[in-house]
Amino acid sequence: MCIPHNGGSVSNGYEKEEKPKKHIARVSKEQFEKGDSDFIDERIIIDKPKKKETFLEQLVKELAG
Numbered sequence: 001m002c003i004p005h006n007g008g009s010v011s012n013g014y015e016k017e018e019k020p021k022k023h024i025a026r027v028s029k030e031q032f033e034k035g036d037s038d039f040i041d042e043r044i045i046i047d048k049p050k051k052k053e054t055f056l057e058q059l060v061k062e063l064a065g
Contacts, residue, residue: 053061
């Protein structure tokens with residue numbers, strides 16, 4: 001089977017899609033040092049620390065329940 005080597009591409013009549021730019025704009029020094037105030041890091045889950053029962057509370061629970 002032969003592969004044509006015509007050197008050019010053939011247009012299919014559709015407009016070309018705009019590809020995202022590979023370059024990322026540099027942030028200002030102030031924002032780099034202090035961080036973005038609007039940024040929310042969704043990777044970090046902050047749970048409230050659970051209150052550990054004291055020995056007395058455990059004893060009362062066992063006797064009552």
